[in-house]
Amino acid sequence: MSFKDVLGHEKPIRFLKQAIKNNKVGHSYLFLGNEGIGRKFVALQFAKAINCLNRTDEEDSCDKCLSCKKIDQNIHPDILVLEPSGQTLKVDQVREMQKDLSFQPYEGRRRICILTAADRMAPNMSNTLLKTLEEPPLHTVIILIANSERFLLPTIISRCQSIHFYPLPLPIVTRWLIQVKGFGEKEAHLLSSLSEGSLGRALEIKEEMEAIQRERLLIELIGSKYLTIETMRNLLEILPSQREELILSLEVCKTLLRDLIMVKIEKNELINFDLSEDIIKISNDLDLRSLFNRMDTIHQIALALRSNANTTLALEALMISWNRG
Template sequence: MTISGSPDKPAFQGGFRDIIGHPRALDILQSMLLSEEVPHALLFMGEAGIGKRTVALTFAQTLLCHERQMPEGESEGWIEPCNRCLSCQKFAAQNHPDLTIIEPEGASIKIEQVRALQDKIIYKPLDGPKRIVIIDPADKMNAAAANGLLKTLEEPPSHAILILVTSKPFSLPETILSRCQKISFYPLSLSQVERLLTERKGCSTQEARLIASLTGGDLGEALSLEIEGARELEAALYTLVSETTLNDYDALFDAATAHSRDEAVMAQSLHYLSAWFRDVLVLQSVPNPEILDPSWLVYSWRHEEIRRWATRMNSHEVGSFLADIQEIYQAQVRNVNRQLALETLLMQLRDKVLSQKQKASG
């Protein structure tokens, strides 16, 4: 099991203080712990890979902990799991009897899994006052499973707390959404990720910037991507913007096909393109780009090419491309035709970047 927020520690041995980012979500959960008023159903929603599951696990561990505490030196109103009691030990060993994690079996979460859960949670907890269920990702429940779960959400046992985790809340039926208290999670900023990469992995500023940009603020991915891998990935993604590609229709369509083949690859391509355009904007916004220190750029080793782009479009056009990229990014989780979207974008780039050059036949 990967715990993206605290990769250097063994699973379940952390606390809220080890979680990076998500200040608002943590404040809400802390106030629930302090008041001991925890809703029966919570929905953690936000982009994939930003640490929702880590927070769900930490919250579950704290609720189950026999000696949860306010750490010394902390300001009042902050509660952490003790990481020592029997409950925390069972949690760390991933065999706590009162924690159930439901994940897809094959492609989806099925009704049989929900029925098995329902048979189990009607019984009183074995170890403490609560039984906790984490369903991740909840949007993988098929229609029958979601329908089955609805019964539990309508009349939950008093000791049950369900945490549904999802990056696609709009895929869940409204009947489920309306019965959960929703907590939103937001991605870390690129500069937060960069700082963590320099602190935790000893990356140089330049390396951290490249890795953070390619992973679009997904800390788990950023921490697991080594610099050699990042450089290879950059070289592959560079085909999206290279003039060789844009000059040749066949190459352009091949690049669009290859770099949109699934959701994760498409996300990488869009992260790459946004960082590229940000570099173009940087060069456009300095009075004398000729003397700009290239280390200001994400793709500093491509600064001559980026400088050419900066002269071929104005900042308004760059802003418009950035907005398009953002729009495709938001739409792709709703299964817009990824390949067509990327092709269209590259065709527009071709027109823009090559418009002041003699276009090669293609």
């Protein structure tokens, strides 16, 4: 694998290639973006291109030399990847990194350290890391990978070159699921629509989708003009109480509402194609205004949950809003 094998992310790759071409590779980078969209993969391809023994004219790795093969096999002595130990990166991991980076490269041009989940560092780790970023050894490159800058010290952010990675276009995710993972076209469309532009998330959703009762959600929630007490009790059985699972269920509800809207405007390009008969039937009983209102309600509830709103209160708010139309 090399830069040419990365899906999307043309702008970040162009920036990194230019740094290599101009011999201006920085000492510290901050790769920002959602999980599962390829930040770590790009970081590894950057490391390969920097240390490649037969770099191409396009500032890409040859993917064949001994250095490239060692990085692929995770045995290159100059490439260090730090993953969280449990929920967070620990200070001992950073101290070990500092020790490793103090040595000259054994084989490559640069010693490169990739810290994943940098925004989930233990509280006392940030200052330890800052010391290395303030006075980095000349032969090192440190790449921090984080979802956002929110939980990083401003002093850490200011010492890094920030590179933003954005969600992949859904056609790219769909094509990858079909061509690389062997999914059928319709299933790939469904998974990509829920993936938020993340290849990793698309695969996770495949496993989680089996627990989501889409047909019951469509009939008992989406298709209900009003929610009775009995219906609410049934929905509490369908909808999961765990935050991430509940958010996914709400995202599925959004695809169901989107399909109902598409039928109403006579564009039968359905995501939930296997439920088309029920979708067409329910679309006759709901008007567009109600569908858009419900789409907005679910979107707002999902946003609240992502901001750590109480799941029980969020479900209650959803049901109250539903009966308002």
